[in-house]
Amino acid sequence: MTPTLQAFLIVSTALFSIGLLAALSRRHAIFILIGIEMMLAAANLNFIAFWRFGPHHQPPIGVMIALFSIAIAAAEAAVGLAMVIAVYRHYRTTNVDQLDQLRG
Amino acid sequence: MNSGAFILIAIFTLAAALAAATLRKLMHAALSFALAFVGLASSFFLLGAEFVGLALVFVYIGAVAVLIVFTILLTRRDVEKDRGFNWGGVPIAVAVFGGLTWSILKTQSIAIVAPRMPALTVKQIGAALMTSYVWPLQCVGLLLTAALIGALILVIEEKR
Incomplete structure (x- = not known):
């Protein structure tokens, strides 16, 4: 028996959900990236x-x-990590909950 | 394609990804992130896309994981351990996974096995990149250059 297309799609769905979990529930900017x-x-x-x-x-x-x-993911990672470093220089934190200066 | 290898690779990838998403220590999470990409690259090998698997290893483990480790070290004072976990993300992630899995399993037309296919050589990929995909290739090169210069400008020290 060989794996079907469904098996690969389910693995990729699981990976997507884990990424979504990391992006939604961690407070640290690097985890979101x-x-x-x-x-x-x-x-x-x-x-x-x-x-x-x-x-x-x-x-x-x-x-x-x-x-x-x-290639585009590599460019995105470089810009995102540069932004993390720039934010850390200004606010001395990388916790996204504390970056609320623009909150109304 | 062999089923045992697929199950092994899937378990390895998902376990490493889950560790990267939930481990408290940032450095351990970054190393699990690299392991998850090793698993993903091996599933690309299993699917017969060896060149993309190698590109994934070079780009993610060679560049992105190292960049993440450098960023962790540069912002170290703050990141000894990550405080807090927002549990509100868990039901959303589980709901997305459940909904997508349900729709994948309901779709009968994708319950197929892989057709026989001639092996994809690097020569074919190179020929396609240099003929029909030459404009996208140039655009991606321009985008990468612009993104890297932009990243450099973002982190450059301001003179007071």
């Missing part, structure tokens, strides 16, 4: 799974989208 990266990676797994189980294409579209999305 880790959660967002996990959600993006779950989307990549979906692209690759649909490419593998779908009809054969030339050029390989799913692989291309996954490659570009990895």
Whole structure:
């Protein structure tokens, strides 16, 4: 017995939910970034799974989208971590609950 | 594709991801994050996308995980341990997982096994990148340059 497309989709759903959990419930800014990266990676797994189980294409579209999305995720991580450092310089904290200066 | 390898990889990936999301010590969470990406890359290998799996290892474990560790060390005074966990996120995450899993299991047309496919070579990927995807490739290069310069400007020391 070999794994079906459903099995891969369920794994990627679980990874997405864990990323959502990290992004929603942790108070630390770096954890929120880790959660967002996990959600993006779950989307990549979906692209690759649909490419593998779908009809054969030339050029390989799913692989291309996954490659570009990895590049964009790297840019996002760099900017996000730079923002964490900039926020830490100004407020001396990285706890997102204390960053409430703009709250009405 | 072999079922035992898939189950092993899935358990490993999800356990490492759960550890990254819930561990109290930031450094342990960052290392579990890297482990989760090792698992994810091996599932890409299982799916026959070796090049993307290797790119994932290079980008996430080689660059992003190291960046996260550096950021943790630079903001160290604050991060000895993470205070508090907002339990309100748990029902939302469980609801998203339940709803998506229910709809995946209800959809009969995706309960298929992988068709036979000729192996994807790096030569094919390179040819596609240099012909039909050359404009997206240039745009991503520009985006990466702009993002890295922007990140540098964000953290540059201000002269008083």
